Amino acid sequence: MRLKPIAPPSPSEPPxxxxxxxxxASCRTGDDDYLWTNDRWRVKTPPKPSGLPVVVILETRAHLDLGDLSTMHAAELGVLTVRLERAIRSLDSVARVHVNRWGDGSAHLQLWFLARPKGHLQLRGPFMTMWDDILPATEESQWRSDLEYIRAWLDDTT
Ligand SMILES: [Zn+2]
Incomplete structure (x- = not known):
């Protein structure tokens, strides 16, 4: 095994x-393709189950990036982050929820929520996204049931 050499810095950043x-793509996608929506936020999922029990993505409805958020949007982001983390963590199959935002892929803000399956200590840490591709996919009916539970949790404003 050899380390990949580090490339010299690029003179410009790619779009x-x-x-x-x-x-x-986010702005062109209708609400029907999202798990949950309100006036300013939408939550989507990958199109099919993957190795982790749940992966959901929180987006602004408007074409904004993290640094573009108004104070109101930023406050709502905090509230929704906590609500989503609680909803996902309360699933029987989930031990922890990792919340990630990578700024290099999409210009439209996307906050990723990745659930670590209970008891799978080997998956702890920042490499869990790779395990999502390696593990066998979650059974589809369980995945759909868990997503419906999360949607109901988000709808419950009490
Ligand atoms: Zn957009």
Missing amino acids: RRGEEPGDC
Whole structure:
């Protein structure tokens, strides 16, 4: 095994997906393809189950990145982050929920919630995203049931 050599710094940064709102996949996707929506936020899932019990993605409805959020949006982001973490963590199959935002892929804000399955201590830490691709996919009916539970949790504003 050899370490990959580090490339020299690029003189310019490449554009991200959806730098122009008209080219943004999130902005062009209708609410029907989302798990949950409200006036300013939407939650989506990958199209099919993966190795982790649950992966959901919180997005702004408007074409905004993290640094563009108003004080109101930022406050709502905090509340929704906590609500989603609680909802996912309360599933029987989940031990912990990792919340991630990578800024290099999409220009449209996406906050990823990744559930670590209970008891799988080997998956702890930042490499859990790779385990999502390696592990056998979660059984589809369980996955759909867990997503419905999360949607109901988000709908419950009490
Ligand atoms: Zn967008």
